[in-house]
Amino acid sequence: MSLKFSKDFIISESNQCVSCGLCLPHCPTYRLLKSEADSPRGRIALMGGVANGRIPLNARFIQHMDRCLTCRSCEAVCPNNVSYGHLIDETRALIEDQSKSAGANKKSRIRILLEKLLLTRPAYLDYLRRLFYFMQTRGFLWWLLKRSNRFEKNKLLKFIAQLPLVRFPYIGIVDTKHSTGSIWKEIYHADGKKRGEVSLFLGCVARITDVATLNSSIYVLNRLGYTVYVPRNQACCGAIHQHSGAIKQAVVLAQQNKSVFGELNTRTIISTSSGCGVQLFESVVSNDQRSPAESDNIGKVYVLSGIADVSRFLVTAEGWEDVEILPLPERILVHDPCSLRNVLGAQASPYELISRIPEAQVVPLMGNDQCCGAAGTYFIDQPEIADRLLNDKISALIEGGAKYLVTSNIGCSMHIAHGLREKKISIEVLHPVTLLARQMGLEL
Ligand code: SF4
Ligand code: SF4
Numbered sequence: 001m002s003l004k005f006s007k008d009f010i011i012s013e014s015n016q017c018v019s020c021g022l023c024l025p026h027c028p029t030y031r032l033l034k035s036e037a038d039s040p041r042g043r044i045a046l047m048g049g050v051a052n053g054r055i056p057l058n059a060r061f062i063q064h065m066d067r068c069l070t071c072r073s074c075e076a077v078c079p080n081n082v083s084y085g086h087l088i089d090e091t092r093a094l095i096e097d098q099s100k101s102a103g104a105n106k107k108s109r110i111r112i113l114l115e116k117l118l119l120t121r122p123a124y125l126d127y128l129r130r131l132f133y134f135m136q137t138r139g140f141l142w143w144l145l146k147r148s149n150r151f152e153k154n155k156l157l158k159f160i161a162q163l164p165l166v167r168f169p170y171i172g173i174v175d176t177k178h179s180t181g182s183i184w185k186e187i188y189h190a191d192g193k194k195r196g197e198v199s200l201f202l203g204c205v206a207r208i209t210d211v212a213t214l215n216s217s218i219y220v221l222n223r224l225g226y227t228v229y230v231p232r233n234q235a236c237c238g239a240i241h242q243h244s245g246a247i248k249q250a251v252v253l254a255q256q257n258k259s260v261f262g263e264l265n266t267r268t269i270i271s272t273s274s275g276c277g278v279q280l281f282e283s284v285v286s287n288d289q290r291s292p293a294e295s296d297n298i299g300k301v302y303v304l305s306g307i308a309d310v311s312r313f314l315v316t317a318e319g320w321e322d323v324e325i326l327p328l329p330e331r332i333l334v335h336d337p338c339s340l341r342n343v344l345g346a347q348a349s350p351y352e353l354i355s356r357i358p359e360a361q362v363v364p365l366m367g368n369d370q371c372c373g374a375a376g377t378y379f380i381d382q383p384e385i386a387d388r389l390l391n392d393k394i395s396a397l398i399e400g401g402a403k404y405l406v407t408s409n410i411g412c413s414m415h416i417a418h419g420l421r422e423k424k425i426s427i428e429v430l431h432p433v434t435l436l437a438r439q440m441g442l443e444l
Contacts, residue, residue, distance in 0.1 A: 003097055006090040007051045014048030016082045017041065023074035028371045029067050032388055037064045040074035040084060047091045057098055065091055067385060069378055070243050071338040071371035085282075085343070089242055096245030122204035122236050126183050129208060132166045164414065167211035167444070188218045188228040195225030195318050198268045198308075199261055203276050203410070204236035210410045212430065212444050213272045216437035217310045221270070223440060224319035228270075231260045237271075239279035243376050254283035272310045272431065273410045274340035275376065281307045281344065309340065310433050311349035311408060320356065326439045327358035331402040334432075335393070335416065336368040337409035338375075350408050350432040357439050365405065366396040374415035390419045397427055406432040 023040040024030050030039035037046060043064060049055035068088055075084040169184045184202065198221060202214060218228050235257050238250035257280065261269050271277035334350055341347040354362050373379055373389030393416055397405060405427055407413050417429040438444065 003094065006094050006097075009090050010047050010051035010087060010094070013083055013087050014044045014051070016080050017044045017048075018080055019045075020079065022079060023077055026073040026077050026369065028069060028071060028073070028373075028389055029385065031370070032385060033067070038067055040078075043068060044082065044084070044087065047087055050091070051094070057095065062095055065095065067382060069338075069371045069373070069375040069385075069389075071375060072342040073338065073369065073371070076342040089245075089247060092243065092245035093247045094245075122202070122207060122234070123232060125204065125208050126169075129166055129168065132163075132208060133168075136163075136165055163209055164417065166208055167215070169211060169215065184214075184230045184232075186230055186232060188222055188230070190225045190227045191222045192322060193225045193319070194227070196268075197227045197229065197266045198270050198313070199229040199231060199264050199266045201237070201257075201261075201269055201271045201276060201280060202230065202234060203271075203273055206273050206276070206410045209414065210273065210431070212434050213310075213410070215444065216431065216434040216442060217270060217272050219437045219442045220314060220433055220440060221317075223323050224314075224317050225322070226317070226319075229264050229266055231264060233260045235260070237276040237279040238283065239275055240376055242279060250279070250283070254280075257283075267306055268313060269307050270310050270313055271307060272408075272433070274309055274337045274344060274346070274408045275411055277307060277309050278339040278343045309344060309346050309349060309408065311353045312344075312346045314433065314436075315349050315352040323440055325357055325436070326441075327360075328435075328439055329359040329361075330404060331361045331363060331400075332357075332404045332406060332435070333363055333365045333397065333400045333402040333427075334368075335365045335372070335405055335407035335412060337407060337412050338371050340408050341368070350406060353432050353436060354406060357436060363400065363402065365393070365400055367392055372412050372415055374409075374411040376411060379411075379415050386415070390415060394419050394423060394425070398425065403427065404435060405429045406435055408432060 019041055021041055027038075027040050030036075036042035046055060046061055046064060050057050050061055055061065065088065070085060070088055072085045075082065078084070184207075200214070200217065203210070207214065218230075221228050233256070235253040237257070238253035241247070241253065242250035269280065271280055332354055334354065336347045336350075340350075351362055351364075354360055370392065371389055372393045373386035375386070379386040379390075397416075397420070405416065407416065407429065408431060413429050413431065420427055420429065434444070
């Protein structure tokens with residue numbers, strides 16, 4: 001995207017805003033900070049002003065943009081279909097461009113290394129799996145690293161120190177007791193009657209931190225009769241690049257994924273994390289196709305695009321009559337990730353999926369219309385606001401009084417689980433498909 005494209009787009013799209021203010025009560029930063037400049041309406045006015053040169057692109061402007069969670073609650077309720085997500089991404093590209101020209105790239109070296117190397121070649125992360133595992137299970141070494149100054153000073157390293165215990169890829173139905181492979185297999189064959197073929201998107205961070213969800217998805221799909229393809233050269237979805245202004249790199253990653261998944265003969269690409277699902281979806285479906293922004297229509301186009309959230313795919317999948325699901329007489333709270341609710345329109349699917357577990361009492365988490373504060377790398381970049389939003393979720397969880405919380409986005413899952421651990425509250429946070437797979441007999 002050229003700078004001119006970004007500016008022209010920002011000017012024309014910000015002009016769509018009629019300043020009605022209907023989005024304001026839905027914006028988490030406006031609720032917390034009570035400042036117009038930290039509301040969607042205020043930010044849109046600032047973006048338009050900077051793009052047409054009326055307002056300087058200075059540190060104050062950047063601060064208001066940085067505080068936006070990109071949760072897109074405003075976009076979901078806007079009666080004028082202002083494409084807020086697209087607007088903030090183009091604005092961040094503008095900021096990135098200006099920072100580069102001024103030689104003021106504020107990213108740490110470790111973050112640049114991660115973005116450039118590991119996110120573009122996520123398969124390398126598989127080779128680090130055993131190293132991570134070794135360090136995590138050798139308590140002293142991990143403790144030493146956590147205590148070192150480097151970890152305290154570098155927010156990203158601090159985040160790495162908080163990662164859940166690394167697990168290993170699933171080997172397949174015949175081998176559930178020996179699931180210790182380091183590398184993903186390229187094909188996981190259906191069990192019993194064949195009902196279809198799908199491909200699986202692994203993600204970058206999730207292939208290390210959320211192996212339980214990926215293993216569970218393969219297991220449930222195989223048990224229902226679906227063969228799962230896992231192409232080796234798939235890239236990161238590009239969401240981290242897209243939302244930090246590196247739109248060109250996000251496009252390169254989207255093209256790599258299109259070509260890798262395009263070589264397979266499957267019609268559906270399963271995504272297990274809704275944040276990645278949005279990025280994959282939006283890189284194959286243009287904005288025009290997505291308008292008007294009514295959740296029903298978004299949901300339909302989402303299904304037609306061939307990208308499917310795993311819960312959404314499973315609720316309409318065949319083969320349920322052939323599997324046994326053990327009862328779970330427990331209260332299960334459901335968290336709605338912003339990406340699933342505000343962009344994909346697929347928030348009903350996790351409830352439907354978990355309701356397949358006999359005796360489960362499925363309840364929405366209070367305050368589901370507000371972001372948890374994870375928001376990609378927001379919890380690292382804006383820890384104060386992220387912690388306030390997290391505290392609201394923890395209070396809702398305490399009030400909800402359940403043993404389990406299910407959520408469909410790995411970022412939200414890690415953020416909320418970390419908050420619970422810090423407060424020593426024992427509520428298990430897991431993906432809906434992981435809970436289901438467990439009730440279907442998968443030993444994790
Ligand atoms: S709801 Fe839409 S049109 Fe109204 S202020 Fe918000 S962004 Fe502007
Ligand atoms: S994306 Fe979320 S945080 Fe940003 S302006 Fe919209 S509602 Fe507020």
